[in-house]
Amino acid sequence: MSDLSWMPREDGLKDHHLWSENTFGTEAPGVIYEKKPILDPQGNPVDGVYSAWVTLNNPKQYNSYTTEMVKGVIAGFHRASADTSVVACVFTAMGDKAFCTGGNTKEYSEYYSKRPNEYGLYMDLFNAMVDTILFCKKPTICRVNGMRVAGGQEIGMACDIAISSDLAIYGQAGPKHGSAPDGGSSDFLPWMLPMELAMWNCVSCEMWSAYKMYRLGLISKCVPVIKDGDKWVRNPTVITDSYVADGDLVYGEYKTGDAAKEARAYVKTATTDFELLDKEVNKILWTYANLFPGCLIKSVEGVRLKKKYFWDQAKVINRHWLAANMSGEAFLGFGAFNTKKITGTDTIDFLEYRRRLAAGETLDDVLMAAVLGKPKE
Numbered sequence: 623m624s625d626l627s628w629m630p631r632e633d634g635l636k637d638h639h640l641w642s643e644n645t646f647g648t649e650a651p652g653v654i655y656e657k658k659p660i661l662d663p664q665g666n667p668v669d670g671v672y673s674a675w676v677t678l679n680n681p682k683q684y685n686s687y688t689t690e691m692v693k694g695v696i697a698g699f700h701r702a703s704a705d706t707s708v709v710a711c712v713f714t715a716m717g718d719k720a721f722c723t724g725g726n727t728k729e730y731s732e733y734y735s736k737r738p739n740e741y742g743l744y745m746d747l748f749n750a751m752v753d754t755i756l757f758c759k760k761p762t763i764c765r766v767n768g769m770r771v772a773g774g775q776e777i778g779m780a781c782d783i784a785i786s787s788d789l790a791i792y793g794q795a796g797p798k799h800g801s802a803p804d805g806g807s808s809d810f811l812p813w814m815l816p817m818e819l820a821m822w823n824c825v826s827c828e829m830w831s832a833y834k835m836y837r838l839g840l841i842s843k844c845v846p847v848i849k850d851g852d853k854w855v856r857n858p859t860v861i862t863d864s865y866v867a868d869g870d871l872v873y874g875e876y877k878t879g880d881a882a883k884e885a886r887a888y889v890k891t892a893t894t895d896f897e898l899l900d901k902e903v904n905k906i907l908w909t910y911a912n913l914f915p916g917c918l919i920k921s922v923e924g925v926r927l928k929k930k931y932f933w934d935q936a937k938v939i940n941r942h943w944l945a946a947n948m949s950g951e952a953f954l955g956f957g958a959f960n961t962k963k964i965t966g967t968d969t970i971d972f973l974e975y976r977r978r979l980a981a982g983e984t985l986d987d988v989l990m991a992a993v994l995g996k997p998k999e
């Protein structure tokens with residue numbers, strides 16, 4: 623007897639989503655979740671297969687993520703993961719300035735500093751955000767629409783592939799503003815850049831151009847977004863027309879002097895258009911759509927495993943250090959950045975801080991007041 627109709631079976635689709643659509647919204651600050659049809663190479667939408675877009679929406683604060691937004695990102699990647707009609711998940715942000723500049727420094731300074739237990743709970747959410755990106759059962763693409771800095775760099779690197787606007791800058795901010803790049807950068811950067819460059823990028827807080835990161839292999843592609851009439855203009859603040867000058871590598875380095883001033887002035891008033899960025903994203907989505915979904919995600923996760931290796935080892939102990947640090951250097955660093963309009967300076971007096979530590983002073987309010995800026999008259 624070959625008919626199995628006698629076996630009891632349950633029909634229909636189960637709902638595997640953990641969060642409702644209410645986690646998302648279109649009001650800033652927030653996270654937008656959208657499903658968009660996959661486009662064929664001619665730009666025509668195809669039936670029944672989608673990309674999921676998770677969009678950080680806090681452009682006034684350079685798309686830094688608030689606590690609520692962290693929850694939105696977790697929900698977004700989980701929703702994409704559990705939706706079989708989704709081919710891949712695109713992680714991007716609103717506007718043309720920033721993809722994300724990390725944790726919200728206003729929240730860090732005004733709420734989390736001097737509240738280490740609260741920040742520990744926040745870090746549990748932050749870690750879950752990186753975990754959910756790395757767990758997503760769909761390939762993930764970071765569509766870098768602008769600067770990718772600090773925690774923004776970390777959640778961006780958690781994605782499988784990055785396609786970038788050529789106006790974007792990349793770097794860390796922690797050691798300057800009171801934290802350590804422990805939300806993924808100290809784990810991912812040494813895989814993705816040569817070790818010495820990973821070290822310098824992690825600690826120096828220098829901002830490197832998208833072209834430099836393209837040259838170094840941190841990102842897959844970097845495209846122009848300035849449109850002058852019908853002409854695309856590559857970021858004029860960066861050297862892109864030569865590789866070597868005077869025996870040194872120059873491709874991707876910033877121009878200096880008058881050339882830099884002129885280029886910066888041009889960029890300030892230029893019109894941006896993300897058509898080429900979206901074309902690149904669509905090309906990748908189309909490639910994915912035409913692969914076996916099971917074999918594709920197994921291959922992706924096989925590579926991700928290596929990224930996860932160091933992240934998984936350090937994320938829990940890092941959470942505890944970051945929580946404790948909220949009572950010390952984070953109070954100073956994020957406090958200085960958050961009060962820059964009041965004091966006129968966005969960092970502490972590092973040298974005075976070092977002198978006082980060397981003299982064995984306690985880290986009390988007297989020391990803190992001595993190294994922070996003062997309200998302007």
Ligand SMILES: CC(C)(COP(=O)(O)OP(=O)(O)OC[C@H]1O[C@@H](n2cnc3c(N)ncnc32)[C@H](O)[C@@H]1OP(=O)(O)O)[C@@H](O)C(=O)NCCC(=O)NCCSC(=O)C1=CCCCC1=O
Binds near residue numbers: 683772796805
């Ligand atoms: C270098 C910058 C990214 C860009 O500098 P610049 O181009 O000069 O712009 P600004 O004038 O500084 O910024 C424009 C306005 O945006 C506000 N802004 C920018 N970033 C943030 C942020 N992260 N949170 C809140 N608001 C932000 C800025 O205040 C301006 O507002 P205004 O009202 O004055 O117009 C520079 O902006 C910069 O360094 N930003 C701070 C980066 C930072 O320190 N991020 C947090 C690092 S820590 C972190 O992300 C972590 C993640 C997980 C693990 C632990 C951890 O610490």
